[in-house]
Amino acid sequence: MIILNNAKIYTARKENLWADTLAYDDGKIVYVGNGIGKDNNSINANNCSVFDLRGKTVLPGFIDSHIHPGAVARSSWHIKLPWTENVDEVLGFIKTYAKAHPKEEIPFLYFEYYPTSMFDEKGPTKELLDTAVSDRPCLCQDFGEHLCWLNSKMLELLQVDANTPDPSALEVFVRDREGNPTGWVKEMAWAHFAENMFRSIDWRPPETLTAKSLTPFFDFLGSHGITAMCDGFIEADEQIQSIYEMDRAGELNVYYDGMVRFWSYEDLPEKISKLRRYQKLYSTKHIKINTMKLFLDGTNESGNSASLHPHVNDPDNYGEIMMETEELTKCFVLCNEEKLDLHIHMVGDRAFRVGCDAVAAAQKIAAANGTPWVCQPVFAHCEIVDPEDMPRPAELGITINWSCHWSGGYFGEEAMNYYTEEKWRRMYQFTPFLDSGALVAFSSDVVTFYELNRADPMFGIQVANTRIDPQVPLNPAKYPNSMRPPESAKLSLDVLLKGYTLSSARQSHWETIMGTLEEGKLANLCVLSNNPFEVRPGEIGKISFETVIFEGEVIHGKL
Template sequence: MVGILFRNGTIRRGPHEPDAHALLVTDGRITAFDETAVRLAGDDVETVDLDGGFVMASFGDGHAHPLQGGLESQGPQVRTETIAEAVAAVKRYADEHPELPWIFGGSYDSSLAESGLFDARWLDEAVSDRPVVLRAWDYHTVWVNSKALELAGIDATTPDPVLGEIPHRDDGTPLGTLREWGAVDLVMNVAPERPIEQRIEAIGVASDYYLSRGVTWVQDAWVEPLDVDTYVEAASRDLLTMRFNLALYADPRMFAQQLQQMIAARERVAAVGNPLLTANTVKFFADGVVENETGALLEPYCSGLHRHGMQVWGSGTALADAVRAVDAAGFQIHIHAIGDAAVRQALDAIEGAIAANGPRDRRPVIAHAQLVDPADLRRFAELGVIACMQPLWAQLDALMTVLTVPRLGQERADRQYQMRSILDSGAVLSHGSDWPVSSGDPREGMAVAATRQTEDGDPQGGWTPHELLTVDETLHSYSTCVALQAFGDRAEVPWGVIAPGASADLVHLARDPRRASGADLPHNAVRATYLRGIREFSAHE
């Protein structure tokens, strides 16, 4: 028997359970608490002195892009405070890597340029002989140099593609910013794929990033066939150190051919037999993002530039038909919906799938739910839809004040990220980060959920303070509710809870976050992270 006894600290068992002060883990499972734990612990049990620290079920990330985050770390780091600094970072990286035929990087701050529009000529100053492709922090936009435009065949005569936009200069030439994947694909389709070993390394980088922040399960929310190959290879080599679920990307331009491929991918992942990897979900985009004015709105944007935004699957029944088919095949539904029109369309599609396919434990997810019409709030609970929201975004940072609020107007802007309203409606609220779009550290998201302030403490009292969560509520959303989204309670060994028989997926923090101020939450050190009773991260190693 392999055992660990945690003592001399606080163990959070859950929102409706009393805290414990000792915890026994044997053979990777939670066994007992308090005096019983101490009594059952044998002489060969490892004792972890919590030193006044705090243990709870480990965090999860209900919506992220770990493979992209790992790959991003391998390129120039362009999350800078000025455009000039980003250009300089690209030049340094290119000079250090003359052997690379293409330069890939991310993820730059879209608010640094007016309307989020970046010019290819700025990048040409850094690199002109090789193509450069930089992802924006929204991952719906890229900034490229002139060489990349040339190789992609994008010039003044190129029309906007389906599901994409190519902004132009006043003289009609393409600017160098490509919006949404219809336009982004024009470049990516001529770019080389990253080598498989580099991609497997990226999974390791992402895993190390997450484990050091107390996270042991991540929903990869946009997985294409090459990504499946990468995860399967990593799982086959037993290289995974945390749990991943793959959400297979449904593309409206080719969905008719995709469904059987998705079923085959799910079976292929299952055949590997690695319990840390599943592929049980299909990802849909209902719209884009507000910052590009491609988020789908019930009422027009203030600028009127794109009026109501973009419905990726159109305004007809295409999304509902695809959701119904995927649901009938037994997949979990995961829909990106930013604007209130997209949220309504997603809810309608899920409601249609339930009506057509009958009752089952499906746990559909709507990710982001940035703007929800008041008439639709109650529907999350009624339909059993999990709202996977990104608490870090619920603050008046530059992205919000420079790009988002001016497009929505004050009334709509103040209805964003209604986490308290969703929770009070009776719906399940899980948390995600969308990393590398934004930080994947739950402690940072927790701080914003509990304060709705920037790191500088603005505004006093919090933005839209009626939507604040308690720290304990956001702890629950980051752990047990993400595990519910992941069907962790239905696993052969359940996880996501602190209960006898459950997998010992744990995070050890230096202090009880429930007794900290909002400003202190991001600085609560992660001392260790455990997966199935194995210490996968230690601050002392």
């Protein structure tokens, strides 16, 4: 048995929020309180190790309820661009890099990131990228991870031209008046044709998802207090198989909640079959897979989020949506019948309304059929929501999932290419959801090694608490202190800590075993270098994790 005393223990519970002593044995907490009472039969102080934490702060293990381990691991070979708004500097870097690394060495150049704001709503062109490299395929990824810039050689090898249909309403090749691809691509549409290119150049990127390639990602989680996570979607069979093998080897120090992606009601049954196969092969104490994932729209910065209002530069354009209410309702009904949850990427206010309407309609159908409603709808991002729709998640039992580190200037003002400034200023507001009683869980949605540092929960908490991004600040001449307006949208420390722990546990149905520090729950906890309630808000991100404990075992640092 281990006893931690003389600590500042934040329990995340509604009652008894703070304590000074915690004891755990055999991977579970057996006592949380103020001192070890003489009458406490669960504690035998003569047969345990006692650690005086000298006032250190202890928190529950964090839960990142939306992150992408497969995408992070697959991005390790990408080439980092210098951060600049100057397109000539970007092109100069690409040209120099290509000259130093001939195509015999690197047959396919993949650069990240260029600022989305570097181009207007028309986007970049293949001819412009050709000036830097034309002897091999070349791709530049935008900062938001939803737009790509391709050169002519890559489009040629992909075999994409004016006669090639777009994969979906969201996954499109931007085209000129004649229908020819311009070189600007939305939502990774190029990936559907990647096999053509790889066959042509007789080369494939080093993207195999093995235990070795995934280990740096999971090591990061362990060293930053994250003891449970929800995977944005499983990239490939090899990914979940490798995670399963890590768990069998005792190397997976995290609880893993996986999702399977689908694109339409038509392919949903097939993808449910895939999920059932994953459940049968890979379910363990630490691994569960019970959620379907859908991308309903795109992003505000790409102009393909589903909006209730026309674009400021195109009065006939309301963005894109993968399906309307009727089809989405059918998806919810089927998921509920299969006792599966449905996690939806949605960004625009029209997507949010369609999502709420579909949940309401599906619940009515279930009630009419006498079918219990067990599906947990999770709406991820919800960046802009019409005020009339704010109370609906609480009424319908919808969980809202927000990536905290986006709360400041991470995506800048790019959405104003499509939205009015008034609408831009209404984005990223979650207090109305909280005030209405909705469940709001927090995450990072990190998809690449480039930004993995931003998955640190303390960094996300700082940004959401201050609305200031220290890495990507807004223009202080326009926004005092680089704070994203409005100030009323700042989230409190208590809301943020509970959102990263108890609320995220509830999203994944883990609330009976984790999310708070109390008797009977797992001994998943972390010891911090400083108390977030006692440092300046702008210093929260500098707090480090001195010790991280998973099921009673120290996986980072020491006691």
